[in-house]
Amino acid sequence: MAGIAVIGGGINGVMSAWELARAGHCVTLFERDTLISHTSRTSSKLLHGGLRYLENGEIPLVRRALADRDWWLTQNSKLVHPxxxxxxxxxxxxxxxxxxxxxxxxxxxxxxxxxxxxxxxxxxxxxxxxxxxxxxxxxxxxxxxxxxxxDDEKLGNWAAGQARLAGVVIREHAPISRIACDGSVYCSGQILKFDAVVNATGPWAARLLTDSTIPCAFALDxxxxxxxxxxxxxxxxxxxxxxxxxxxxxxxxxxxxxxxxxxxxxxxxxxxxxxxxxxxxxxxxxxxxxxxxxxxxxxxxxxxxxxxxxxSHRDPNRAQREHALIRHGCLLTVFGGKWTTSPSLAREVAVQVQAMLAP
CATH class of the missing domain: 3.30.9.10 (D-Amino Acid Oxidase, subunit A, domain 2)
Structure with a gap:
C-alpha cells in the first residue's frame, strides 16, 4: 500500500483522494483552509456537459462531461437534480x-x-x-x-465524506509551503515523505510549483x-x-x-x-x-x-476547458479541470499515480 499526499481540498483534490483510496492506497489530503471553501463553492451551481464548448470544437470534453453529469445524478439525487x-x-x-x-x-x-x-x-x-x-x-x-x-458546497462535502469512509485522512488548516519531486511535502515546518504527491491546488497549482523551484512548461490563466x-x-x-x-x-x-x-x-x-x-x-x-x-x-x-x-487563447471565453496532468518524478500536477468532470479526472489521476509507482 503506497502513501500518497493530495494537496488541495477543492473538488478535484477531494475526488482524486477518494479514487486513490478506492484503489487501495493510503491517502492524506492537505487543505490550507477548509474543504470546498474557494473555487469549488463559487460555481454556477451546474453539472453540465458544456453546450457552449461545442463552438470551440471541444467534443471529447463535452462527451466526457455529459457522462460525468449523469454519474453525479445517480450518486446523489438529494443534492443533484435535473x-x-x-x-x-x-x-x-x-x-x-x-x-x-x-x-x-x-x-x-x-x-x-x-x-x-x-x-x-x-x-x-x-x-x-x-x-x-x-x-x-x-x-x-x-x-x-x-x-x-x-449545491456545490454540500455536494463537495458529501464527496469528502465518501473519501473519509474510503480511508482518506483529511487535514484542514494545513498549508503546504513546498513540494518536491521525490515525494517530500513541507507542512508547518515539518518535512513529510510520501511515495507520490498530487498537486491539485486549482488556480494555485502553478504557484506551488514556482514556490518549490520546479519548472513547468504549462501555464494557467x-x-x-x-x-x-x-x-x-x-x-x-x-x-x-x-x-x-x-x-x-x-x-x-x-x-x-x-x-x-x-x-x-x-x-x-x-x-x-x-x-x-x-x-x-x-x-x-x-x-x-x-x-x-x-x-x-x-x-x-x-x-x-x-x-x-x-x-490557450488570449480571450478567456475561447480558452480550452480541458485539463492536463504533468509529472515531475513522484509529483503529479493537475492543470485545469472542471467541477462536472472531477470524477473522470480523478480516475485519470489514479491511473497516472499507479504508473508512477510501478517498478
Missing part, C-alpha cells in the same frame, strides 16, 4: 435557430443513453405565457434542454467568474447571449431567487476575489435585456471565484 434550460431565439440574435438546433442535436447524441430528455422546440406563445416574462420583441420561440443543478443573486423567483433556467458579444450567460433559479452569471475576468491568484462594480452592472444589464428590469436594490448578494484554465 434542470430545464431554455435558449430563446430572437430575430436579431448572433446565433441563428439552425445553429442552435445543430448544437443541441449534437449535445443529445454525445449524451448517449442519458436519463435526461432530449431538447425540444418551444413556440413563441409558450415562452410568452411563462411567468418569467421574457421580452417579446423579436422573440421567435426557443429550445429547451436539460442539464443538472447542484486564472479567471474570475462573478455571479449576482436577485431577489426574484424564476421558473426555469435560461442560457442567454450577451448583446454584441460572443459570450453567453446563465440565468438560473436558485433557492427561490435568480442567479445570474458568470463573467470571465483575468486576475492573479493573490488578488482579492470579489465581484466588481463593473461586473455587477454588466450582469444586471444582461438580465434587464431579457426580463422586466430589476434595480440594484433587488440584488440580494454576489459572489466570485477563480477558475484555472489552460493558457
Amino acid at each position: 434542470l430545464a434550460i431554455t435558449l430563446p431565439v430572437y430575430r436579431q440574435a448572433r446565433r441563428k435557430r439552425w445553429q442552435l438546433k445543430a448544437g443541441l442535436w449534437l449535445y443529445d447524441r454525445l449524451a448517449g443513453t442519458s436519463a435526461l430528455p432530449p431538447h425540444q422546440w418551444l413556440t413563441r406563445q409558450s415562452l410568452l405565457s411563462s411567468k418569467d416574462h421574457l421580452h417579446a420583441q423579436g422573440l421567435q420561440g426557443g429550445y429547451r434542454y436539460f442539464d443538472a443543478q447542484m 486564472t479567471v474570475r467568474g462573478s455571479h449576482l443573486l436577485l431577489a426574484r423567483p424564476l421558473s426555469q433556467g435560461y442560457l442567454l447571449e450577451v448583446a454584441g458579444e460572443r459570450r453567453v450567460v446563465f440565468v438560473l433559479p436558485w433557492q427561490g431567487q435568480t442567479l445570474v452569471g458568470t463573467t470571465e475576468i483575468r486576475q492573479t491568484p493573490d488578488t482579492p476575489v470579489q465581484c466588481s462594480d463593473a461586473e455587477t452592472r454588466y450582469l444586471l444589464a444582461l438580465y434587464n435585456h431579457y426580463f422586466p428590469a430589476a434595480s440594484e436594490n433587488e440584488i440580494s448578494g454576489s459572489y466570485a471565484g477563480l477558475r484555472p484554465l489552460l493558457k
Whole structure:
C-alpha cells in the first residue's frame, strides 16, 4: 500500500483522494483552509456537459462531461437534480435557430443513453405565457434542454465524506509551503515523505510549483467568474447571449431567487476575489435585456471565484476547458479541470499515480 499526499481540498483534490483510496492506497489530503471553501463553492451551481464548448470544437470534453453529469445524478439525487434550460431565439440574435438546433442535436447524441430528455422546440406563445416574462420583441420561440443543478458546497462535502469512509485522512488548516519531486511535502515546518504527491491546488497549482523551484512548461490563466443573486423567483433556467458579444450567460433559479452569471475576468491568484462594480452592472444589464428590469436594490448578494484554465487563447471565453496532468518524478500536477468532470479526472489521476509507482 503506497502513501500518497493530495494537496488541495477543492473538488478535484477531494475526488482524486477518494479514487486513490478506492484503489487501495493510503491517502492524506492537505487543505490550507477548509474543504470546498474557494473555487469549488463559487460555481454556477451546474453539472453540465458544456453546450457552449461545442463552438470551440471541444467534443471529447463535452462527451466526457455529459457522462460525468449523469454519474453525479445517480450518486446523489438529494443534492443533484435535473434542470430545464431554455435558449430563446430572437430575430436579431448572433446565433441563428439552425445553429442552435445543430448544437443541441449534437449535445443529445454525445449524451448517449442519458436519463435526461432530449431538447425540444418551444413556440413563441409558450415562452410568452411563462411567468418569467421574457421580452417579446423579436422573440421567435426557443429550445429547451436539460442539464443538472447542484449545491456545490454540500455536494463537495458529501464527496469528502465518501473519501473519509474510503480511508482518506483529511487535514484542514494545513498549508503546504513546498513540494518536491521525490515525494517530500513541507507542512508547518515539518518535512513529510510520501511515495507520490498530487498537486491539485486549482488556480494555485502553478504557484506551488514556482514556490518549490520546479519548472513547468504549462501555464494557467486564472479567471474570475462573478455571479449576482436577485431577489426574484424564476421558473426555469435560461442560457442567454450577451448583446454584441460572443459570450453567453446563465440565468438560473436558485433557492427561490435568480442567479445570474458568470463573467470571465483575468486576475492573479493573490488578488482579492470579489465581484466588481463593473461586473455587477454588466450582469444586471444582461438580465434587464431579457426580463422586466430589476434595480440594484433587488440584488440580494454576489459572489466570485477563480477558475484555472489552460493558457490557450488570449480571450478567456475561447480558452480550452480541458485539463492536463504533468509529472515531475513522484509529483503529479493537475492543470485545469472542471467541477462536472472531477470524477473522470480523478480516475485519470489514479491511473497516472499507479504508473508512477510501478517498478
